[in-house]
Amino acid sequence: MDRVSYLGYTIPLEVKNMVPIVQKLEQEFIRDILSMVVLYMKTKKINLLEKEQHTKLNQITDSIHEKLTIKSEENKVEPNNSSIVFTGLYYLLKIAVKRKINAQTFTTDITDLKLPPYLITGLSNVFTNQIKDLSEKAMNDKILFPQLTDFKWRVDVIISSSFTSRVLQPVILMELKDSKDNCKLFEISIDNFHKLRYSVAKVLKDIDDLEQIQILQKLDK
Amino acid sequence: MASNNIFGSTKKFNDALEILNRVDNARFQKILVRIVNKIGRKGETIFTKQEEEMLENLLDLSGSEFKAMIQCCSFIFEQTAYYSLSSTNLFNQLENTQLDSEKCKSIQNVWEENYSDVLDFLRTKSISPLELDDVGWRLHYQMSSSTTNKRQASAIFEFSFKSDNNNNNDDENNDKMILEFNKEQLTNFFYKLETIQEKLDTLS
Numbered sequence: 001m002d003r004v005s006y007l008g009y010t011i012p013l014e015v016k017n018m019v020p021i022v023q024k025l026e027q028e029f030i031r032d033i034l035s036m037v038v039l040y041m042k043t044k045k046i047n048l049l050e051k052e053q054h055t056k057l058n059q060i061t062d063s064i065h066e067k068l069t070i071k072s073e074e075n076k077v078e079p080n081n082s083s084i085v086f087t088g089l090y091y092l093l094k095i096a097v098k099r100k101i102n103a104q105t106f107t108t109d110i111t112d113l114k115l116p117p118y119l120i121t122g123l124s125n126v127f128t129n130q131i132k133d134l135s136e137k138a139m140n141d142k143i144l145f146p147q148l149t150d151f152k153w154r155v156d157v158i159i160s161s162s163f164t165s166r167v168l169q170p171v172i173l174m175e176l177k178d179s180k181d182n183c184k185l186f187e188i189s190i191d192n193f194h195k196l197r198y199s200v201a202k203v204l205k206d207i208d209d210l211e212q213i214q215i216l217q218k219l220d221k
Numbered sequence: 222m223a224s225n226n227i228f229g230s231t232k233k234f235n236d237a238l239e240i241l242n243r244v245d246n247a248r249f250q251k252i253l254v255r256i257v258n259k260i261g262r263k264g265e266t267i268f269t270k271q272e273e274e275m276l277e278n279l280l281d282l283s284g285s286e287f288k289a290m291i292q293c294c295s296f297i298f299e300q301t302a303y304y305s306l307s308s309t310n311l312f313n314q315l316e317n318t319q320l321d322s323e324k325c326k327s328i329q330n331v332w333e334e335n336y337s338d339v340l341d342f343l344r345t346k347s348i349s350p351l352e353l354d355d356v357g358w359r360l361h362y363q364m365s366s367s368t369t370n371k372r373q374a375s376a377i378f379e380f381s382f383k384s385d386n387n388n389n390n391d392d393e394n395n396d397k398m399i400l401e402f403n404k405e406q407l408t409n410f411f412y413k414l415e416t417i418q419e420k421l422d423t424l425s
Contacts, residue, residue, distance in 0.1 A: 142366045145377055145401035151413055155420045163261050163343035165303050170424050171347070172417060176380070176398060184398050186382055187349035190421070196356045197414045199378070204411055206360050207374045207404050216362070216372065 005109040006101045007092075018088025019113060021081050027118050029071055033082060034122055036064045037089045041097075041134055089123070096127065097134045103127055146178035227300045227314055237293035238319045240286050246323050248280060253331040256294045260302060261343045267291060294328075301332060302343055308333040354383035376402050 007015060022030060043060050068086065072079040096106050107124045115123075152175040158167040172193050175185045188196070210216065228234060241249070259267050268276065268291075277287045301311050308329045315325040357379040364372055380398040402410060 142363075145399050147406065148400050148402065148410060151410065153413070153417055155417060155424070157424065158344075161343070161346070161348075163299075163302060163346060164305055164340065166305060167344045169344050170421055172421075173349075174353070176400070178398065178400055182398065184351065184380075184382070186351035186353050187347050188353040189345055189347070192353050192356070193414075193417070193421075196353070197411075197418060199356050199358050200407060200411045200414060203358055203360055203376045203378075203402075204404070204407055207376070207407070210360070210362060210374050 003105075005112060006099050006105055007095055007109065011113070012091055012095070014084075014087045014091040015113065017084050019115065021084055022088075022116060022119060025081075025085065027116075029082075030085065030119060031122060032071060033068070033085050034089055034119075034126060036067065037086060037093065038126055038130060040064060040090070041093060042137065092123065093126070093134070097131065097138050100135065103131070146180045146182065148176060149179050150177035151175070226317060227304055227306075228297065228318060230318070233289075234293060234296070235319060237289045240282065240290050241293065241324055242319070242321050244280050244282070244290065244324075246327060248276075249324060250327045250331060252276070252291075253294060253328060254335070256291065257298050257331055257335045257339060260295065260298050260339050261346055267295075297328065298332070298339070302336075302339055305340060306332075308336065350384060352383045353380060355381040357381070374404060376407055378402065 005011070039060060043057050064086075068082045069079050072082045092110065101109075103124065106127050107120065110120055110123055154173040156171050156173065158169045158171055161167055170190060172188045172190070173185070174188055175183065177183045255267055259265055273284075273287065276282075277284060280287070282290065297315075301314075306314065311332050312325055312329040315328060316322070320328075359377045361375050361377065362372065363375060378400050380400070382396045382398070384396050
């Protein structure tokens with residue numbers, strides 16, 4: 001075998017711990033855990049901007065925890081074991097999403113882990129059906145500085161002022177709002193506006209140039 | 222406009238002109254240069270206490286006379302700036318007052334040399350509480366993150382603001398705004414700036 005498993009040379013401890021436990025558990029129970037893992041991955045976010053999202057995640061983690069405990073009792077399984085399974089499955093999927101592997105590799109590599117066959121099919125199904133959603137979410141979910149959410153502007157011409165009777169000078173008012181709900185209303189002189197416009201154009205061009213660099217294109221594949 | 226007297230002829234003004242007439246012309250011109258460059262800059266003093274004392278001795282003026290002179294000169298320049306007079310018009314205006322012609326010439330010369338700077342400054346002087354002062358940026362290429370290995374470029378812009386009350390800078394962070402853009406967001410932002418530029422172009 002020349003190819004290394006997508007999990008790496010050494011299988012992560014979280015996954016290793018799970019393998020012996022899943023052999024002993026009921027199929028149904030593990031399916032339940034798997035669907036909870038997917039739900040968790042879909043709601044989890046690094047940057048919880050809105051309070052709503054925060055409460056939602058809390059609710060879901062709470063309910064997952066509760067369900068795990070209840071189900072463990074029903075199935076007469078130690079709650080600790082079901083947590084280990086949850087974590088192991090989560091790692092399997094998380095690393096797969098991060099490495100951007102294809103379904104073929106995923107199936108081969110989890111088969112090598114000697115998991116029960118029904119779990120392999122279950123995971124493969126989850127992978128093929130959800131990978132698009134999950135990787136898109138992972139792409140958008142990253143630590144970020146605040147982003148621009150709203151931009152309003154107004155162009156004025158000053159006619160006169162207390163200093164001079166005839167000014168006739170354009171001036172721009174701008175309102176920027178960022179994703180943390182900070183709002184700034186400010187005036188910007190023509191000179192500074194040109195500077196801003198130049199900077200933005202320059203950065204755009206730099207991004208374009210950057211994307212042309214061969215080695216970066218190769219890295220992305 | 223030259224026909225109207227922009228200075229009026231109040232007693233206070235005329236008294237001050239009397240004082241001006243007594244002052245040595247070479248020194249007067251130097252004082253004028255100082256005054257003209259402080260027009261519209263509130264909160265900045267024209268002369269320090271020490272300088273004031275020295276000048277009072279040199280020019281042989283009392284404290285109140287010196288003050289009257291400074292105020293009178295500032296007033297002349299402020300009015301001139303308000304009506305944006307040319308130096309020739311200013312001279313014509315001054316000739317109608319009691320000021321002797323030597324001093325009129327000095328004022329005219331100082332205005333001639335400094336008027337474009339002063340007017341530019343006054344025209345662009347803003348009364349808005351917050352004004353954009355500087356734009357800084359940094360371009361990044363994301364190599365990897367805790368959730369994905371996807372690589373992409375992103376730019377961080379920092380807007381620094383000049384606030385009106387920079388004396389009581391209680392919250393430094395308030396005067397800055399940091400925004401992150403990816404390529405798509407930045408392109409959108411650029412198009413909006415372009416719209417503003419188009420509007421500006423129609424103005425000129």
